[in-house]
Amino acid sequence: MIKPYTPDVSLAGKLRRRFARMTHKRPARLDLARPIVSFTFDDIPASAAHAGAEALEQHGACGTFYVCAGLFGKEGHMGRFADAAEIGDLILRGHEVAGHTLNHVDCHRTAPAALDVDLDANDAALGALGAASLHFAYPYGEVSPRSKKQLARRYASLRGVHKGTVRNGDDLNQLPGVGIEGPDGETIARAWIDRAVAEKAWLILYTHDVREAPSPWGCTPEVLDRLVGHALAAGCEVRTVSEVLSA
Structure with missing residues (x-):
């Protein structure tokens, strides 16, 4: 059983x-005609690969899944993690699969050489499934100037967990993210969607498990469905991280 860190x-x-x-910044080049919301998932419990993906698909949308291949099929505090076949199926269904380290390591506490080995292994495992792994999310949101610089050489964007929206010129190497988690997760996420609309900005939401009795880091399928519906009704486009940045 994988325990919380x-x-x-x-x-x-x-x-x-x-x-x-404040360091090692790389400016985003965005020219948004409409506000955009990206729904992302970290670690990828099996419930996210199923109920999370299905909630988006019901609205004709896809998500970005930040995957740790070293967790495939293991049991954890958020339930069973998705296995290679389930991640491969997400790719076939049009979802984006991105990097999150092999073993969900703290990028700040991991030595640079060891971090490169871990990232190489994760990218190779995801590449074998057909994922390009162009983008990355810091596990736990843990980052330092050194690890930020190291990771920026490898990935087109790096997402953290500090709250905010993304506008032209903001830092691709430490993108903000708003969690859909905990008892107030839906209320907080809804307010940030409304803020993205007001600012005509890009909002990245993230969660973990998606099930009826979620962990403190997850949400229910109903909450996710309502938030996707609210974003669309408010005039947002729902796009993967890669879709936003490739545009």
Whole structure:
């Protein structure tokens, strides 16, 4: 059983993550005709690969799934993780599969050489399934200037977990993300969708497991369905991360 990991929540850790946002920037080039929302999933519990993907597909949309191949089929605190066949099926159905390290490692605490080995293995495993792995999300949102610089050489975008919308010129190497998680997850995400509409900006939402009794890091299928419906009704396009940035 894979157990929860506690990232650095000290004042020093918070300052490090904030300082990283000031370094090694790469400006996004966006010219948005309409607000956009991307629904993304981290780690990929099997429930996200099934109920999460289905909630999007019911609205004619696809999501971005940040995958750790080293977790394939294992049991964890968010339920069973999707296996290789389930991730391959997501790709066949048009969803985007992106990188999240092989073993869900803390990019700040992992030595550069060891991190490269881990990333190489994950990219190779996902590539064997047909995924390009152009984009990446920091596990736990943990980032430092050193790891940010290292990862920026490999991926077209890097997503964190600090809240915000994305507009032209914002940093592709530390994109913000808003979690759909916890008892207030739907209310918070809905408010951020409305803010993206007001700003005509890009919003990246993320969650983990999608099931009737979710973990503190997940949501129910009904919540996800309502949020996708709200985004569309509010005039947003729903696009994968790759679709937004390739445009």
